[in-house]
Amino acid sequence: MSGERWRLLDATGETTAARPVAPAAGAAAPPQHWPPASRYGTSTVAIAADAAGVVRRSVESLAELPEALPSHALVGGLAVMVRLYEAHRVTTDFDEVSEAPADAVAALVAAGARRTSNGVEMPGRGVRLDLLDAETPLRQLSSMVRALDGPEEERAWQLAATCRYALDSAVATDILVVERESVVARVGLPVALAGALVALKAHAAVAPDRQPDKAAADVYDAWRLVRAWGPSVIAEDLSRAPVPMLLRTVAQLRHLYVDDVDRTAHRLRRASVPGVAAVGADELASASALLDALEPFLVWDPPTAGLDPGGG
Numbered sequence: 001m002s003g004e005r006w007r008l009l010d011a012t013g014e015t016t017a018a019r020p021v022a023p024a025a026g027a028a029a030p031p032q033h034w035p036p037a038s039r040y041g042t043s044t045v046a047i048a049a050d051a052a053g054v055v056r057r058s059v060e061s062l063a064e065l066p067e068a069l070p071s072h073a074l075v076g077g078l079a080v081m082v083r084l085y086e087a088h089r090v091t092t093d094f095d096e097v098s099e100a101p102a103d104a105v106a107a108l109v110a111a112g113a114r115r116t117s118n119g120v121e122m123p124g125r126g127v128r129l130d131l132l133d134a135e136t137p138l139r140q141l142s143s144m145v146r147a148l149d150g151p152e153e154e155r156a157w158q159l160a161a162t163c164r165y166a167l168d169s170a171v172a173t174d175i176l177v178v179e180r181e182s183v184v185a186r187v188g189l190p191v192a193l194a195g196a197l198v199a200l201k202a203h204a205a206v207a208p209d210r211q212p213d214k215a216a217a218d219v220y221d222a223w224r225l226v227r228a229w230g231p232s233v234i235a236e237d238l239s240r241a242p243v244p245m246l247l248r249t250v251a252q253l254r255h256l257y258v259d260d261v262d263r264t265a266h267r268l269r270r271a272s273v274p275g276v277a278a279v280g281a282d283e284l285a286s287a288s289a290l291l292d293a294l295e296p297f298l299v300w301d302p303p304t305a306g307l308d309p310g311g312g
Contacts, residue, residue, distance in 0.1 A: 043171065045082050049179040050071055054090040054127075055081070056177045059185040060120040062094075066111050070100035073170035073190040075132065075163075076198055080221045082175055083194040084228055089217065089276060092127045097134040097163045097192070134163040138242055145244045154248070156295070161245040162203055166196035169240065194229045195237020198222045198290075199245070203254040216271035219256055219264055223279065223300065226287045235293035246298055248289055257287040 049056050058078055074082070076095030081087050098104045105120060108129070113120035118130040141161050148154050170190035177185040193198070204210060205218035226234055238246060256264050265281040 002088070004299075015271060028248060029217070044174040045085055046175065046176040046178050046183075047081055047085065047087050047310055049177050049184060050087045052090065055087045056179075056185045057125045058092075058094050058127050059177050059187050061127050062175075062189060063126045063185065063187040064111075065189075066107050069104050069107055070098055071191045072096045072098045072131075073134075073167045073192050074173075074260065075166050075192045075197060076130070077221070079192050080197055080201075080225065082173060082191050083197060088224070089221070089274065093130060094127065095130045097132045097167045099134055099167060101131040101133050101135070124281065132163045132249060133160065134167040136160055138164050138168065142242045155203075156244065158203055158248045161242060161248070162196070162199045165238075165241050165245065166192040166200060169193050169196055169237070171305060193237040194225045195234040198225050198234055198253075199238060199241070199249045200257060201225075204251055205256060206252050212267065213271050213273045216267045217273045219275050220268060220271075220276045220279065222253075223229065223284055223287050224258070226290050231287075231290040231293035234290055235297065238294060239297050241297075243298055246294060250294055250298065254291060257284050258291070261285050282288055 047055055056076075062074070073096060074094070075097050076093070077089060077091045078094040081089070096104075101119075105115060108120045109115050113122055113129075113299075116128060118132075119128065121128045138161065140163065141157065146159065148157055160308075167190075170192050172188065173191040174188045175186065175191070176183050201218040201222035205215045205222070207215075210218070238249070241249075261281045261284050265279060265284055268276060268284075269278045
């Protein structure tokens with residue numbers, strides 16, 4: 001699995017460059033020195049075990065996944081913990097994006113997992129794995145934008161785009177769970193970038209059918225990621241996303257952390273989710289700096305064919 005974040009491929013599949021091709025005449029130029037070197041690369045992340053052993057069981061379950069699964073990457077709460085380097089909000093559910101979720105579920109069931117409505121349950125571990133559909137390539141998704149008809153189709157498109165971007169830009173990561181001075185669980189797998197997680201969390205938080213506590217957790221996780229890594233790093237993570245996806249992500253972030261920030265703060269105060277702290281509107285509004293950092297990437301759609309999902 002490559003430690004490089006991006007590869008640009010020619011029609012034969014050979015690596016041709018480490019930077020995007022020049023835009024067509026008259027098109028807006030990308031920012032200078034773009035894209036910058038990755039701040040991640042192949043990395044190792046150590047997380048302290050929680051008292052209930054939930055993080056350990058989750059990582060042990062991931063380590064037992066069949067090697068022949070379709071391309072996949074860790075997203076959701078456990079991925080947020082990895083990117084924050086701490087188990088701030090433990091959960092018995094974890095999520096992955098998958099290039100072929102139906103095939104992945106079939107392989108997992110054949111290996112002994114129990115099928116659920118959104119994925120599988122790992123017997124003996126007490127954890128569930130939900131699989132999100134990342135089947136459609138970004139180039140194909142981009143060609144569908146003009147045909148979208150109404151808010152429901154736009155929401156479905158945004159979910160598909162953010163899931164696929166999280167898959168394509170994921171980075172190989174070695175996750176260690178540490179208890180006292182010992183490593184008690186370990187797994188290596190692709191993990192979504194912090195910026196991709198912010199986009200996924202923002203999209204989930206504004207979903208009309210999202211449960212209030214889950215929406216509050218989404219808002220909190222996204223805010224913590226922006227605070228931990230800073231707006232420029234999160235913007236870098238999202239710099240290769242299709243412009244239509246970024247425009248929707250910016251609108252969602254603006255709604256949560258600018259236009260409706262008082263209501264967002266109220267949601268957090270009312271939340272009954274362990275690990276989600278009440279954060280004031282002024283603190284939440286600090287995430288709005290990400291909007292300015294993303295602005296240069298809203299005027300030039302980079303090529304998507306060169307995104308490397310971490311294979312080869």
